Amino acid sequence: MGEQPIYTTRAHVFQIDPTTKKNWVPASKQAVTVSYFYDSTRNSYRIISVDGTKVIINSTITPNMTFTKTSQKFGQWADSRANTVFGLGFSSEQQLAKFAEKFQEVKDAAKLARDKSQEKVETLSNHSQDHQDHQEHQEQPESGRETPSTNQASSINGTDDEKISHVSPEAAVLKSENDRLKSAVELSNTNAKKWETELQTLRENNARLVDALQESSANVESWKKQLSACKEESDTLREKIVELEAQCKEADQEKQKNAQLTVRVQELEAELRDKEQELENLRKQAEIIPQLMAECESITTKLQAAEAKNGELEGRIGSLQVDIDDSRQKQGNMKGELKKFMDILDGKIDELHEFRQGLSKLGVDN
Template structure:
């Protein structure tokens, strides 16, 4: 959007003698336009005057800038930033008074804009403060959650180690049981073989007609072996 022209007055422009710092010297050779501008992008107000491509006035109006009416047709002000002193002279006092009105109006607008900008900045700061507090709150919650997770992780590590130990013991017990079953099966096979041998001997003796004493002796031996086998099985 650039600068927006607010008002224009026609007057003589002066500046202070840089040597004496007291006397006024003419900056313009004749009546020139002195314009009030609003720099929209930068949100500032300026007074500009140019004659034959020469900048006579380039002043930023600040709320603290003071315009002094030195006489009925002459007034002056000091730029707030550059500290340059500008003077304007008019043919009629009424024209000077109009210039003062424009000047004061621009000052008020500049003050209002600064106030508005300050409110916006304050709201942004308050919003940022709220965001910071929210971030701190979330950060504290994350710290608590992290601490709880670490505690749970330690607890789970201990429980996992206990499960591993229990698993090793169960595995050892199963392996031992399997070994005992295999050993018991081997004994059963041995007993079956001995039982078969005894049956064969009994059959052979029956065919040969053994005496009663021999049968009783063999029967006792067979009982002793059976008792011994049962005791061995009991030990397993």
């Protein structure tokens, strides 16, 4: 029947960096199809993934391989034949669990196929050895017979040379088969030693990967603390912006400045939304631990720039507060001058009223 797919899923594919043996290198730009294949002619299993026309995974599963879950949605296994470590990032925990379960089933099936093959080789080897011993046991009495009865049997059934010529082809076939089985056993022993070497290599790779995972976990915890601190600073800045808007609404004569300040506040809110979106993206990227290690330095620089910009904005807000206080003082001075003018006007009105009363009195007297 040839090679047939037995299970298919989708995941992001990664390979370990061949130089550092710690960082992950993306093998696909997006989620691709990853399938288990079974070859009935060779009785073997493979994991194959193709991105367009490029084959990014071609791994034959052996009983010595181990699939390890390094996070809730990420798993990996080492392929000593390909001299690399493959990593898969899934969209859910269920997909990872199903893939790991299928990996164990295929691994057990490959182990069973290997055991059957070894048993078959041993059976054929024992059968060939028993057949050869039986043949030697039959030939020894014939070679030792020198009695007249043997000569008589030879005269009846034919000469000894005729018997040897009759048995030699079968003995040659058995000898050839025995040699072939011995070669197969030697090859099996060689493969066993090779598998032991591969197992040792896999253990060393696993130890290195565990160290890298622990280092990545420590970096993730530090990054979470930085994200929490940045969020607190953003909340504090948002509260200051709300207070500034409340103060700006109290100044009626500073509408133009308030409008400019509102526009600036909107720009700050847009920048804050951009920062929040960037933080959300960073949280999503935190699920892919190896990529964060490469992006930590650049993001730290961005955070420092954001802190400097926040300081600059706080300075601008202080200067705007000073302008508002100056405007309030000017308004108070104008109210004092107006009150003083009203007092003078009231005095003039009182004098005019008295003058009018005097005129009225003179008119009555006349």
